[in-house]
Amino acid sequence: MTVQEHNPEPSNPLGIDGIEFIEYATARPMMLGALLEQMGFVATARHRSREVTLYRQGSMNVIVNADPAALPQSETDLQSTVISAIALRVRDADAAYRHAIHMGAWAIQTRAGVMELNIPGVHGVGDSILYFVDRVRDFSIYDVDFKPIPHVDPHPPALAGMHFFGVVQTIGRDRSPEWIDFYQQLMSFRPLPEGHFFGVLPKGILLESPCHSFYLQLVEPPEGAAGLQWEEQLVRVGIGAPDVLDAVRQLQQRGIVFIDREPAQSSEKGALTQLYKGGISFELVVSHPEKTA
Incomplete structure (x- = not known):
């Protein structure tokens, strides 16, 4: 199998090539995780330092983030689950980020901790974030920030x-x-x-x-x-x-x-x-x- 690389074109200056992951912020990660498993997703990895779990099936990656800093701050939203981020797969994350900032996007404050990747992103609707993620050949952000769950297929097929x-x-x-x-x-x-x-x-x-x-x-x-x-x-x-x-x-x-x-x-x-x-x-x-x- 060969890897098809998508280079930026005039109609696609950021080199967007699909959704890398969807992130949910929730105070009820077990409940959301159970629902995702019913939908055919499998918990494949956990973050090295935060209460964050990666669920996968086929080409889809869903991140369940229960870290207190990621949760809705309003008292009325404490029990809700929100789509907190969309990560766009791009050819060059830094170049995509700089282009978006040049066009008027608002940069987010970095949330990376020690030994974590700093994923560039800008403010989206509400409190959400639009991330830009490099996805070149076999390397991915999950290799750095997450630890695989033992005895689980890291790439479960799509239902x-x-x-x-x-x-x-x-x-x-x-x-x-x-x-x-x-x-x-x-x-x-x-x-x-x-x-x-x-x-x-x-x-x-x-x-x-x-x-x-x-x-x-x-x-x-x-x-x-x-x-x-x-x-x-x-x-x-x-x-x-x-x-x-x-x-x-x-x-x-x-x-x-x-x-x-x-x-x-x-x-x-x-x-x-x-x-x-x-x-x-x-x-x-x-x-x-x-x-x-």
Whole structure:
């Protein structure tokens, strides 16, 4: 097998090549870990110095961060689980970071401890972070910061061919132009034509990554939602599957509950899990990723 390297192009100045990991911050890591295992993920490694666990399946990496410094600071959010970071795989993390800062992004304060990698990142929506991670050949950040869990396959296969498809972000009323500009200017995401959607939840605006491998969905509050608590934040991970209904069947056998009523009823286009404790849900979307050799 050869490794295909993706060099930066004019339409992809940061050299983005997919999602490296999604990070959740939670005060209930055991509960979230159990849910991830139901979703087919396997705990493969633990951080060397913090209460952080790496879960994997196929090409997907999910980090569960229970370190007190990473948890939501609001008293009302102490029991919630939030998507605290998206790490973008890039050809050169330092170059991607410098480009984003040059285009107006706000740098985050480094959180690296002794003998830990300093992963460059910028502020995203709410309290979230957008990290830039080098992924060259066989080396990865996990080789430095994490210790493998003994007797566990470090690269468990994906259930039903599942893979990252995107992330849903809620935004404020009439804030779509600002967020489109943010992702377009900083990272060259491209808004899809109005009315172009995937899955079973046709809402908001879709932005396609410059590497064409994942999407961001921006959703404003619905009409007549004046009393609805609506914050700007990352709210849901979208997972692609070649055969959604087969993935739904396999996940249901593992105890995952899907919404079975319109308009989010499971179909060949997509499916939506129930809202689990802590505000967690997952969305399935039909997707056939390109195979690379």
